[in-house]
Amino acid sequence: MPASAGFVEVLKCSACGALDAGPREICPVCHAPALQPGKVPGAGSLLSWTVIRRPPAAFRAEGSYAVAVIELDAGVKVTGRLDSPDAGGQLGARVVLAESKNGVPVFRLA
Amino acid sequence: MRDVAITGIGSTLFGKHEGRGLESLAVEAANTALRNAGVSRKEIGALYLGNFIAGPLSGQEVLAGIVADELGLENIPCTKVEGACASGGIAFRHAVLAVSSGMCDAALVVGVEKMTHASGGQVTQALNCAMDNRSDGPSGLTFPGLFGLAWRIHAAKYGTTRDEVSSVVIKNKANGLKNPLAQLGAELTFDVIRQSQPIADPIQLYDCCPVSDGAAAIVVVAKDRVKDAPDLPIDVLASVQTRGSPRIAGHRDIVSFDATVKAAEFAYRAAGLAAKDIDFVELHDCFSMAEIIDSEDLGLVPRGMGAKWAAEGRTRVGGDIPINPSGGLLAKGHPVGATGVGQLYEAVLQLRGLHANQVKDAGIGMTHNLGGSGIACTVSILKRPDV
Numbered sequence: 001m002p003a004s005a006g007f008v009e010v011l012k013c014s015a016c017g018a019l020d021a022g023p024r025e026i027c028p029v030c031h032a033p034a035l036q037p038g039k040v041p042g043a044g045s046l047l048s049w050t051v052i053r054r055p056p057a058a059f060r061a062e063g064s065y066a067v068a069v070i071e072l073d074a075g076v077k078v079t080g081r082l083d084s085p086d087a088g089g090q091l092g093a094r095v096v097l098a099e100s101k102n103g104v105p106v107f108r109l110a
Numbered sequence: 111m112r113d114v115a116i117t118g119i120g121s122t123l124f125g126k127h128e129g130r131g132l133e134s135l136a137v138e139a140a141n142t143a144l145r146n147a148g149v150s151r152k153e154i155g156a157l158y159l160g161n162f163i164a165g166p167l168s169g170q171e172v173l174a175g176i177v178a179d180e181l182g183l184e185n186i187p188c189t190k191v192e193g194a195c196a197s198g199g200i201a202f203r204h205a206v207l208a209v210s211s212g213m214c215d216a217a218l219v220v221g222v223e224k225m226t227h228a229s230g231g232q233v234t235q236a237l238n239c240a241m242d243n244r245s246d247g248p249s250g251l252t253f254p255g256l257f258g259l260a261w262r263i264h265a266a267k268y269g270t271t272r273d274e275v276s277s278v279v280i281k282n283k284a285n286g287l288k289n290p291l292a293q294l295g296a297e298l299t300f301d302v303i304r305q306s307q308p309i310a311d312p313i314q315l316y317d318c319c320p321v322s323d324g325a326a327a328i329v330v331v332a333k334d335r336v337k338d339a340p341d342l343p344i345d346v347l348a349s350v351q352t353r354g355s356p357r358i359a360g361h362r363d364i365v366s367f368d369a370t371v372k373a374a375e376f377a378y379r380a381a382g383l384a385a386k387d388i389d390f391v392e393l394h395d396c397f398s399m400a401e402i403i404d405s406e407d408l409g410l411v412p413r414g415m416g417a418k419w420a421a422e423g424r425t426r427v428g429g430d431i432p433i434n435p436s437g438g439l440l441a442k443g444h445p446v447g448a449t450g451v452g453q454l455y456e457a458v459l460q461l462r463g464l465h466a467n468q469v470k471d472a473g474i475g476m477t478h479n480l481g482g483s484g485i486a487c488t489v490s491i492l493k494r495p496d497v
Contacts, residue, residue, distance in 0.1 A: 023244040050258030051311040057231035059250040077359035
């Protein structure tokens with residue numbers, strides 16, 4: 001596997017430097033309307049995951065898929081996907097960004 | 111602030127009401143509550159109606175005014191309240207505020223939802239309106255999924271097992287068998303639950319509350335204006351409301367909801383009570399794992415012990431802290447906007463000593479209603495007047 005993990009798109013406050021998973025209107029730390037698009041390395045650890053077997057109507061065509069909450073090493077928590085419904089791992093497992101699909105980061109076990 | 115009491119209560123059955131609309135259910139519950147409230151319709155100074163998804167599922171809004179018109183109330187302020195699954199609890203709190211502040215002497219609370227006419231996909235999609243759809247929604251997460259995420263963390267931190275979680279389901283389903291309003295009481299076994307369909311791993315079918323129709327109603331009255339109530343008026347010691355993060359990733363810890371922790375803290379303080387004083391609780395068990403987290407967040411069960419206490423029988427009627435003697439959302443049903451009001455209905459019956467699954471000597475009861483992924487919460491504490 002390549003060492004590069006790709007980058008996850010986040011928001012960065014140009015006033016105070018805070019990072020946020022977004023989308024958001026104003027900085028959650030200093031409240032300045034100064035959030036700008038930014039990127040952080042797509043490496044982190046698996047906080048938890050589940051396999052959605054009864055999707056809402058909008059996702060029905062996809063069948064089962066795994067949703068995960070990832071704590072990125074940059075200090076931002078994001079809700080995303082794992083790359084396969086059988087991809088699950090131990091909580092705390094290392095993950096890297098595999099791709100971004102419709103703006104949702106998709107991770108795989110590192 | 112004036113003291114407030116609940117005098118009138120009403121409820122439909124929770125379950126499938128084929129061919130009946132939201133208005134019909136709401137009016138049935140509200141008219142029952144009004145007829146046994148000991149106040150005239152002219153004295154009702156405000157109506158708060160809790161509802162979540164009448165818009166997407168039935169194409170009907172302005173329900174508060176429609177219901178007031180049906181009931182023959184005056185030209186009073188009629189407000190529909192929305193806070194996802196906490197809509198009913200929030201409606202109650204606003205009615206209590208309207209009376210305790212002196213704005214009016216009596217107020218009507220109604221909670222209503224109609225869901226069973228829609229397809230499973232439509233219902234899931236409509237319920238997903240309770241997420242922050244800028245962030246969690248696009249991932250395809252669902253509410254069972256949220257509690258699947260929570261389950262894995264609870265299991266890793268506290269060693270919680272499938273069968274311990276099943277103890278919550280078995281207890282609530284058995285309680286539901288005794289409740290004449292309940293939709294899905296049942297006698298279940300660990301095996302049946304273990305073999306049920308997977309929904310959002312590790313959540314399985316029996317870990318989920320059913321899709322329901324139903325309505326419940328409550329009349330609150332200033333205590334110094336309670337005169338001819340036919341049934342025992344029940345004191346409202348506290349009714350508080352908080353918010354938490356709209357996003358999964360915004361929670362510090364996915365096995366605890368800040369909104370519940372804070373609401374419990376404020377409610378205990380307002381009532382001058384502690385967790386040990388609570389005789390029973392009706393809490394928001396939309397999923398088995400939710401009951402476990404809620405019971406810990408409310409301080410009723412030690413942190414990490416929610417499932418183990420259920421397995422040891424400490425949360426059943428007759429145990430240390432009876433949780434959901436009504437059957438809870440898992441067995442009684444979860445007509446979303448009605449649920450918080452339905453919990454208060456159950457608590458009033460317990461405190462009057464009239465419940466079909468009575469907690470012995472119940473003097474102080476708590477209700478807990480949680481909305482979305484922990485974005486909105488209400489906690490109320492009620493008391494029998496002679497305690």
